Amino acid sequence: MFGSVLIANRGEIALRIQRGCRRLGLRTIVVHSEADRDAPYVHHADEAICIGPAAAAQSYLNQTALLFAAEVSGAEAIHPGYGFLSENPGFAEQVEAAGLTFIGPTAAVMRVMGDKVAAKRAMRAAGVPCVPGPDAALGDDLDLARATARQIGYPVILKAAGGGGGRGMRMVESEAGLIDAIAVTREEARRGFANSAIYIEKFLRRPRHVEIQVIADTHGNAVWLGSRDCSLQRRHQKVLEEAPAPGLDQDVLAQIGERCAEACRQLEYRGVGTFEFLVEDDAFYFIEMNTRLQVEHPVTEMTAGIDIVEAQIRVAQGEALPFAQADIVCRGHAFECRINAEDPDTFVPSPGVITAWELPGGPGVRIDSHASSGYRVPPYYDSLIGKLVVHGANRAEALDRLRIALDEMRVEGIATNLPLHRRLVRDAAFIRGGVSIHHLEQQLCGSGKA
């Protein structure tokens, strides 16, 4: 049990965690850099401690300063939020070594999930589906290569083991092209990366990004709270998310969700977490697990009717989950738009003072933001200034509410990506639902030719 929480983060999530703590009657200690000193959420905390200069490496990533702040403030637990030190097992260990509670999983589990190969192995062991393909390089036996490709199913992709950044890869449509492709890719790998080892896996043409929210307590209980679709991304940064992921086979989804919960039980996972998948033709392929709270957790809060941050803190307190899998239902539909201080066409960050800040409202509209009129968006950090979250009885209603909310919202003084969101919610393919992870970059950013 702990009675006070140090929030080792900034911006909207620091405020979100503060609200969760206050609901539970916990004392809040907010740490901040010199650049965030005047942020309103800093003043709302029971105690605020400056931990360093603006640069994140010397403040929000400065483990010593954070632990010093925890010591002098008498904090009994540390909530890492997302980003910064939230998935740093070394930090989690230091926090626990100092006799404090780290609000998150154990360092050991974080290490497994932080290593792609170890994570994939753990998931396979738990029956969570991964991208098909052997975990080893292709040998010289061409018959064996043919058999492997046939077993995976075409199209397949050949990848140089030493490659990366999109180079040294070749997609193969059918068996007719396989042997030649192996020879060419191997030769390219040898010349390009001085390593002729190549491997083969399933090629996904137009996958969606679907993720499963889980929560586990320290009493062996784990449940999944629903799905989210986060396919609208730009350079792997999510832009707009929704829950549930539309148009999926509910039986398949339930099976995957249960596997995720089972994986948590096997790993003795504790706290909240997210299993990320690529999904194509109703088949799920595990990519990675995030062992922390996600930016987009509110859409699941809206559809599951559960305060995820509060539940996360409660399980860190040692409480058993107050709900079982059978109690979890998905009500309606929710969207989240990440409002970033950036140019909507070039995506260049746009720090500065917000001179006008008019927020939308009405049924089903929620804003998670630390910003306000007069707030200065510092240039040192992520450009997220708020999240517009909208809920409706179904996807169409939620989308209608989102359109109106986006039109109502007005931010001046800095550039924001609101115009991009307004275009997105009028895009025919997005309205239909189920677009792939390439959609945003190909269809919407292409017109601006950033």
Next chain:
Amino acid sequence: MTNPLDHVDQLCAFLAATDIGLLELKGPAGVLRLRHDGARVEVEMIEAATAALSSSPTQIIRAPVPGLYLDRHPLRSQPSVAVGDEVAAGTPLAFLQIGPLLLPVPAPEDGMVVETFAEHGATVGYGAPLIGLQPHGSDAE
């Protein structure tokens, strides 16, 4: 490289177009300070010789880490220094306590204590002003 003083007008124009309040350039020749109050830009130039003498007044010693401010060593009953004390570089002026850790706050150079900012026993964050020190000029250089 050109002298920034040749470009003061241009710098002022750049500054006027931003929401930056203060631009300070320090060089061997002196300090150039441009203040922008939203309406106009005010230019201030301080030559190196003057800067070293009159405009290096009180040096503020700040907390390098968060900690509990102690104006004395825990085994002493009197504060380590008082306003008016002459101190040599390296003298512990105060301490920061972080759990069992005790960090001395040394005088960075010879000088006179002219101000104390923090309360004994108060929690201070990074950068909090602790002690004002009037250095003994630049005769060492």
